[in-house]
Amino acid sequence: MNLSERLSRISLRWRILIPFLVVSLGVSFAATYVLGRSLESQVYEQADQEVRQEALLTASYLEREQTYIVSQLTLAVEEGRMLTGENASLVDMMSQLDLGSIMSMLGFGGESLVKADLVKIVDQDGKAVLNLNRDLVMGRDLDDGALIARGLQGASTGGIVTTIDGKSAYLVGAAPFGDSGAYSLIMFGTKIDREMLSSTGLAERILFAYTNGGIAACSTASHKSENWAQALAVRENTRPLVGGDRYVMASAPVTVNDEQSPLSVAVVMPVDTLAAEAAGYWTRTWLIFAAGAATLLLAGFIVARRVADPIRQMTRATGRLKKGDFGTRINVTRDDEIGELARAFNTMGEELKARDESLAESFNEVKRLSETDALTGLLNHRMINERLAQELARAQRYGGRFGLIVIDLDNFKLLNDTHGHPVGDETLRRFGELLVREMREVDFIGRHGGDEFMIVLPECGPPEIAGAAEKLQSVLADSPLETPDGSLIPLQMSLGVACYPEDGQDVNTLIALADANLYLSKSRGGNTVTGTQMTDLSPEDITVYGMLGSLVTIVDNKDRYTRHHSEEVTEWALSLGKVLGLSDESQKVLRVAGLLHDIGKIGVPDRILRKPGRLTEEEYEAIKQHTLLGDAIVAAIPDLSEVRAAVVAHHERYDGKGYPHQLSGEDVPLLGRILAVTDAYSAMITDRPYRKALSVQEAVAELEAGRGGQFDPRCVDAFIQALDSFDEAVTTEGFDDAF
Numbered sequence: 001m002n003l004s005e006r007l008s009r010i011s012l013r014w015r016i017l018i019p020f021l022v023v024s025l026g027v028s029f030a031a032t033y034v035l036g037r038s039l040e041s042q043v044y045e046q047a048d049q050e051v052r053q054e055a056l057l058t059a060s061y062l063e064r065e066q067t068y069i070v071s072q073l074t075l076a077v078e079e080g081r082m083l084t085g086e087n088a089s090l091v092d093m094m095s096q097l098d099l100g101s102i103m104s105m106l107g108f109g110g111e112s113l114v115k116a117d118l119v120k121i122v123d124q125d126g127k128a129v130l131n132l133n134r135d136l137v138m139g140r141d142l143d144d145g146a147l148i149a150r151g152l153q154g155a156s157t158g159g160i161v162t163t164i165d166g167k168s169a170y171l172v173g174a175a176p177f178g179d180s181g182a183y184s185l186i187m188f189g190t191k192i193d194r195e196m197l198s199s200t201g202l203a204e205r206i207l208f209a210y211t212n213g214g215i216a217a218c219s220t221a222s223h224k225s226e227n228w229a230q231a232l233a234v235r236e237n238t239r240p241l242v243g244g245d246r247y248v249m250a251s252a253p254v255t256v257n258d259e260q261s262p263l264s265v266a267v268v269m270p271v272d273t274l275a276a277e278a279a280g281y282w283t284r285t286w287l288i289f290a291a292g293a294a295t296l297l298l299a300g301f302i303v304a305r306r307v308a309d310p311i312r313q314m315t316r317a318t319g320r321l322k323k324g325d326f327g328t329r330i331n332v333t334r335d336d337e338i339g340e341l342a343r344a345f346n347t348m349g350e351e352l353k354a355r356d357e358s359l360a361e362s363f364n365e366v367k368r369l370s371e372t373d374a375l376t377g378l379l380n381h382r383m384i385n386e387r388l389a390q391e392l393a394r395a396q397r398y399g400g401r402f403g404l405i406v407i408d409l410d411n412f413k414l415l416n417d418t419h420g421h422p423v424g425d426e427t428l429r430r431f432g433e434l435l436v437r438e439m440r441e442v443d444f445i446g447r448h449g450g451d452e453f454m455i456v457l458p459e460c461g462p463p464e465i466a467g468a469a470e471k472l473q474s475v476l477a478d479s480p481l482e483t484p485d486g487s488l489i490p491l492q493m494s495l496g497v498a499c500y501p502e503d504g505q506d507v508n509t510l511i512a513l514a515d516a517n518l519y520l521s522k523s524r525g526g527n528t529v530t531g532t533q534m535t536d537l538s539p540e541d542i543t544v545y546g547m548l549g550s551l552v553t554i555v556d557n558k559d560r561y562t563r564h565h566s567e568e569v570t571e572w573a574l575s576l577g578k579v580l581g582l583s584d585e586s587q588k589v590l591r592v593a594g595l596l597h598d599i600g601k602i603g604v605p606d607r608i609l610r611k612p613g614r615l616t617e618e619e620y621e622a623i624k625q626h627t628l629l630g631d632a633i634v635a636a637i638p639d640l641s642e643v644r645a646a647v648v649a650h651h652e653r654y655d656g657k658g659y660p661h662q663l664s665g666e667d668v669p670l671l672g673r674i675l676a677v678t679d680a681y682s683a684m685i686t687d688r689p690y691r692k693a694l695s696v697q698e699a700v701a702e703l704e705a706g707r708g709g710q711f712d713p714r715c716v717d718a719f720i721q722a723l724d725s726f727d728e729a730v731t732t733e734g735f736d737d738a739f
Helices: 003-008 012-084 090-096 099-105 145-151 194-198 226-233 272-322 337-371 381-398 412-419 421-438 462-477 507-523 539-558 560-580 584-596 599-603 617-624 626-635 641-649 670-684 696-705 713-724
Strands: 118-122 128-133 157-162 169-179 182-191 206-211 214-218 245-256 259-270 402-409 444-449 452-458 493-500
Touching: 012 157, 012 169, 012 182, 012 206, 012 245, 012 259, 012 272, 145 157, 145 169, 145 182, 157 245, 157 259, 194 206, 194 214, 206 226, 206 245, 214 226, 226 245, 272 337, 381 402, 381 444, 381 452, 381 507, 402 412, 402 421, 402 462, 402 507, 412 421, 421 444, 421 452, 421 462, 452 462, 462 493, 493 507, 560 584, 560 670, 560 713, 584 626, 584 641, 584 670, 599 626, 617 626, 626 641, 641 670, 670 696, 670 713, 696 713
Parallel strands: none
Antiparallel strands: 118 128, 118 182, 157 169, 169 182, 206 214, 206 259, 245 259, 402 452, 402 493, 444 452
């Protein structure tokens, strides 16, 4: 499974929460880090400011000390003048200074106004008369030429004086004495040392006094080293690294009389002293980050839940909607976009529910129309056959039984032709209502085709079936049809009955047997119920009737026009045969031949059979084959040789130009010649997709024009005579009186 597939399986809550947390925590971490760095920087900046301020304070302290020394020295000189006179000479001045006083000033005992580390007296020529230093008693060489020159000009002065090597530095005051224009100079100085620096700084600070020559003094002896001398030499380095340790350092020059002296001071703070403070800031910063992260996490869960939970609810609702639960709704309590989406979902659910109900109604209506006959409201041909098959399967599974009744209204075509199709349709509707009213609710009733009906009676044996059939006959006899003119027409029906399992083990056998019994009922004059328990026919006879009934049903299913045409041809043929004086036996054969004369068309493709235009040569050749195919079909039925001869010859011509065998004259069987005339006449007076029907007069004229050519002259003359005296009582319903 690749990464994209794994990511696609992450729930919406985590898809919202993870990016939210990553971005939020990332921003928070960055902000926290910047804040920590800022606070840490502030610590160091504050330390920089402190050490800079302390350096300036130290330099200022040294300046004040130097000023104090000058003032004290001036007072001392004035005191000496008072003792020796205003114009006392150097010798007089020296006479007033005893060794004890000098040693006291140098800090070796006694009290003095000035605490000095060096004393130097210079005559008016600038030569040192006395030069004492606390370190070595005898003073070392000082870089004090500029200071001496200013003092010999007669004004008290002071400054910072270093040794020639720059290793020591002194705060020095100089006071002149003597005659005007010839001054001598007395100088006192205090050494800048560790004691002095320690008294000016904080305990955690390190103070340096240094010159270009090196470190003059340090507040801690351990830091007065060459490494620090090198670090102090780089004034721009405020964060020196010395001995592996980092420090914060600031320096400031020491000025005297607004002039920069050779001495500078530096204040140094170890970074370690700042680490604890910086660590405290970092600790507080990360605590803030942790609190913020927890808050963000909680906020993320709240946001993700507020967004993801409604969407998850809508997802579940959509799943239920997908499964057909169109009553699913989402409780809307929000006014934001998710609330709008939920309301839109509910609206969609309502529309889907309404549409589903409408579709269900339409489906049920379409189903009803597809399963029922439009005229009677009964099951149609397909559905009654399906119910029969289902009942057969049920009876076979559970060892049950059932009955089958096939009904045909007697003389229905005559009724249609006499009173019109609206009356015929009303008769079929009323008959369907009668069947529904009189049969049980568990029975299946269907219109099998035309005026033929079928009833399946679950859990019924021969006695119950016979009783139901006879009941229907009785009720129908008591329900005459009232025509628009007020006359009452009695209705009768023929019934054929079959029972499972006594009469057959499959649908086709049961239908064939019921059809055969139906035709037996009609052959007996109609208004009769026939079943295997009610007739003395042999099984062979029943089989023949069943096969003939099946053939007629096949023709009807193939093409309703062919069925109607065959019945009409049979009707005219029987009238013509009567004029010609055919025997009853020949009339029976002619009836069957008329019904089956186009049976071969079941093998002609529908696109040719129903083509609404002139046929091509290839299509016409295909049509011509139907006589041979009909011959082959009828040949399969025993004892129908005469029927077969008439069927195969009904398209032969009297002049020998017909098909399929080009017979001529008397060689064409008489029944074939009769069917040729009535077949042509029926075709001419019937509307077809490719032409309008001819009138009776036009059709008769065509027949007369074909005398001796296409038709037997004797048959044409007899047919015209039959038309003039046609007896409407002659009908063709099934195989009435055929056998």
